[in-house]
Amino acid sequence: MEKDEINIGLVGFGTIGAGVVDIFNKNQALLSLKAGKTVNLAKVADLDITSDRGVKVAPGLLTDDVNEVLENDDIDIVIELIGGYEPAKTFILKALNNKKHVVSANKALIAKHWEELMNVAEENDVRISFEASVGGGIPLLAPLNEGLSANKIESIYGIMNGTANYILTKMSEEGSEFNDVLKEAQDKGYAEADPTFDIEGHDTAQKLIILSKLGFGKYVPQENFHVEGISKITPKDIEFAKNELGYSLKLLGIARKIxxxxxxxxxPTFIPQTHLLSSVNDVFNAVYLVGDFVGPVMLYGQGAGRNATASAVVGDCLDIIFNENKRISYGPVDSQVNNVRHVHELDSKYYIRLSAFDKPGVLYEISGILSKHSISIESLNQKGNKGDIQVPIIIITHTAKEGNVNKAIEEINNLSDVRDEIILIRILE
Amino acid sequence: MEKDEINIGLVGFGTIGAGVVDIFNKNQALLSLKAGKTVNLAKVADLDITSDRGVKVAPGLLTDDVNEVLENDDIDIVIELIGGYEPAKTFILKALNNKKHVVSANKALIAKHWEELMNVAEENDVRISFEASVGGGIPLLAPLNEGLSANKIESIYGIMNGTANYILTKMSEEGSEFNDVLKEAQDKGYAEADPTFDIEGHDTAQKLIILSKLGFGKYVPQENFHVEGISKITPKDIEFAKNELGYSLKLLGIARKIxxxxxxxxxPTFIPQTHLLSSVNDVFNAVYLVGDFVGPVMLYGQGAGRNATASAVVGDCLDIIFNENKRISYGPVDSQVNNVRHVHELDSKYYIRLSAFDKPGVLYEISGILSKHSISIESLNQKGNKGDIQVPIIIITHTAKEGNVNKAIEEINNLSDVRDEIILIRILE
Structure with missing residues (x-):
């Protein structure tokens, strides 16, 4: 930017907003030194300006009138940290239309209204940046967009939700049940009171939409792809796969070009323990990017949390100050992506767990159904104790078409000797 | 850049140069689409323009006169891939003085002549970029410099040499001796005929100089810090630490602010197996960056090789096209670094292996010496078989001052019952 002094306005003084204020309190000299000009946090707007956020704010900075940011001629960059669709969208559009650059961590809004937001930014010749929206503090969107720009991206997959990864890690380490670990996570503040968004995969899906658009140039709304969470996983599945098969279980977002x-x-996906992603534990996130020249690159760090997210938000502000005219973030890619494949067309190995009466002929029936649908078995494990009426059967398939697997499971489910819900988990090779 | 068409000149048509040509052959449409203008590889200069490099080059592109690149008014960006100090330095300075941006993978040159190169670039108002010089294809310098720019960097450490990591991985997996694995690595092309540079830590040191300058604003020439390689490591050290102590051995470059x-x-450093770096194997590199707000971030990928390195080189070219005026790469950081600490001042845990005659009083003498130098013992393991005259003793210390440890080792070495060289390996906690 040409100006000698840059003024940033913050909208939303919640947890992450307090992190941004904290960065300015502690590192403003560093930011200005790097920018080569004074960088000020000039205004902080929130409806609630009386609660103690645990950080010092200079008098006169706080306002409960958002227009003191959005319509303030002195403000160059607006940080939106209120989250959700409205009024966040209205505020962002107003900022863009007032020729202010926007930095946002709002993955829901960006994933849903991508085209409109990018268009309005372009029409006004300003930037909208959102590094913090995916992978929290991990530098992820910039490397994908810029550092790896010599590559055709082949696949993007990773652990993008810290809550789900924390729960799966604890289930694996302690053998605990899903609901018990979820409660513990809620007590520790790692999971929301209503955890649906994180544990059912919606948060991961929104992040994957953004990565997919940047990596493959294809915008895919969430209703057009398969999203499945971890609430049906049992510690038995995790333990068996860990000890007998050498797999770790992770909730993955996966996008790849075929x-x-x-x-x-x-x-949820079983990953070989030799894969680096399987060592990514607790609340940490990591994303694997594979390019045709660079090969695999993995970027790892804290995918959420006050300080890590605020780091990405302020990093975006500096990037705008340095490169006001940069347009690569919205740039097209030579993706040649035509169709989005339905999950029925997926070729994968599968882990199938079912519960059956321990009677002669059950395995014969099951293997017959699998065979009929062209599914070949890599291993089959039946581990009952003497006298059990019902025994768990675990089948690992060779690579098969998911549509066929679903048909087979439906038929197996209808067998009179098979009880309970059949658990199906995809295996990453 | 304002121009509609960007011409890039390549100096050095070796392995990585061929990778750059390959990227232009396969992905030029993508590069131009991302840049929003035509990006051409306009000239390729090398003394040898007759050897087959395995890639197609358009007629008229090749020249054996470097000045057809350096003095060509149509060339906007010069890629230097000849390596070494001269004539690379002369060529780069000439390009900069001719107002051409420069992209280089030459870590030796940049680590040694940092100040001169940056100054000449600045005087001429052009950029010099060198993402490929550290971590090969891994986006590393840009995230450190830009994505994490809101942070005071606290530490940078990682596996920066693929040859050394390949050797240590194989020694760990197969229990093989250093020299045998080195020979195998040479046969496979993972190690040079003269491997000194990689296995004795010099390559890692040059990369660490660059990271240190970018992360802490402090240029430290190689002669001012401790550089030690892996050639004295035995499979016994690796195996014992892996099985008995839960450590992996890695050659690390470490820079941190205290x-x-x-x-x-x-x-060489023992790392807990729970640390993600300990799962980085074979020729892969990974660097941990810790910032005061973002916490730990790890960036992982191929640290060398034709395609991965070429990916970073071409990525730098695009970054220059997008952000011709960006100066952040040379920006100062508010490092407040005063002194570079001598390794004698290091506080660390240590692994000490020695060989002693199995006689009464030996352990008494050793433990007395350690105690005298304020070194307390976390564990001591003496594993002889009955009848052995000489037995290995492995001592793990609590955190101690390296200067004291060195004095103790000197005294232990002088004991008449202690034989062979004493092995000292630092432990990362």
Whole structure:
């Protein structure tokens, strides 16, 4: 930017907003030194300006009138940290239309209204940046967009939700049940009171939409792909796969190009323990990007939290100050993506767990159904104790078509000797 | 850049140069689409323009006269890939003085002549970029400099040499001796005929100099810090630490701020197996960056090789096209680093292996010496078989001052019952 002094206005003084204020309190000299000009946090707007946020705010900075930011001629960059669709969208559009650059961590809004937001930014010749929206503090969107720009991206997959990863890690380490770990996570503040968004994969899906658009140039709304969470996982599944098969269980968002199609999906996935992603534990996130020249690159760090997210938000502000005219973030990519493949077309290995009466002929029936649908078995494990009426059967398939697997499972489910819900988990190779 | 068409000249048509040509052959449409203008590889200069490099080059592109690049008014960006100090330095300075941006993968040159190169670039109002010089294809310098710019960097440490990591991985997996694995690595092309540069830590040191300058604003020449390689490591050390102590051995470059001092060093290091770096194997590199707000971030990928390195080189070209005026790469940081600490001042845990005659009183003498130098013992393991005359003794210390440890080792070495060289390996906690 040409100006000698840059003024930033913050809208939303919640947890992450307090993190941004904290960065300015502690590192403003560093920011100004790097920018080569004074960088000020000039205004902080929130409806609630009386609660103690645990950080010092200079008198006169706080306002409960958002227009003191959005319509303030002195403000160059607006940080939006209120989250959700409205009034966040209205505020962002107003800022853009007032020729202010916007930095946002709002993945829901960006994933849903991508085109409109990018268009309005472009029409007004300003930037909208959102590094913090995916992977929290991890530098992820910039490397994907810029550092790896010599590559055709082949696949993007990773652990994008800290709450789900914390729960799966604890289930694996302690053998605890999902509901018990969820409660513990809620007590520790790692999970929301209503955890649906995180544990059912919606948060991962929104992040994957953004990564997919940047990596493959294809915008895919959430209703167009398979999103499945971790609430049905049992510690038995995790333990068996860990000890007997050498797999870790992770909730993955996966987008990859197959010929000219895009495969995009969110679901719990078994990963070989030799894969670096399987060592990413607790609330940490990590995303694997594979390019045709660079090969695999993994970016790891804290995917959420006050300080890490605020780091990405302020990093975006500096990037705008340095590169006001940069347009790469919205740039097209030579993706040649035609179709988005339905998950039925997925080719994968599968883990199938079912519960059956321990009677002669059950395995014969099950293997017959699998065979009929062209699903070949890599291993089958039946581990009952003497006298059990019902025994768990765990089947690992060779690579099969998901549509066929679903048909087979439906038929197996209808067998009179098979009880309870059949658990199906995809295996990443 | 304002121009509608950007011409890039390549100096050095070796392995990585061929990778750059390959990227232009396969992905030029993508590069131009992302840049919003035509991006051409306009000239390729090398003394040898007759050897087959395995890639197609358009007629007229090749020249054996470097000045057809350096003095060509149509060339906007010069890629230097000849390596070494001269004539690379002369060529780069000429390009900069001719107002051409420069992209280089030449870590030796940049680490040694940092100040001169940056100054000449600045005087001529052009950029010099060198993402490929550290961590090959991994986006590393840009995230450190830009994405994490809201942070005071606290530490930078990682696996920066693929050859050394390949050797240590194989020694750990197969229990093989250093020299045998080195030979295998040479046969596979993972190690040079003269491997000194990689296995003795010099390559890691040069990369660490660059990271240190960017992260802490402090340029430290290699002669001012401790650099130690892996050639004295035995499979016994690796195996014992893996099975008995839960450590992996890695060659690490480490730079961290302690109060206002900078600690910088390269040496083999035991890392807890729970640390993600310990799962980085084979020729892969990974660097941990810790910032005061973002916490730990790890960036992982191929640290060398034709395609990965070429990816970073071409990525730098695009970054220059997008942000011709960006100056952040040379920006100062508010490091407040005063002194570079000598390794004698290091506080660390240590692994000490020695060989002693199995006689009464030996352990008494050793433990007395350690105690005298304020070194307390966390564990001591003496594992002889009955009848052995000489037995290995492995001592793990609590955190101690390296200067004291060195004095103790000297005294232990002088004991008449202690034989062979004493092995000292630092432990990262």
């Amino acid at each position: 010929n000219n199609d895009l495969e995009i999906r969110v679901h | 109060n206002n001092d900078l600690e910088i060093r390269v040496h």
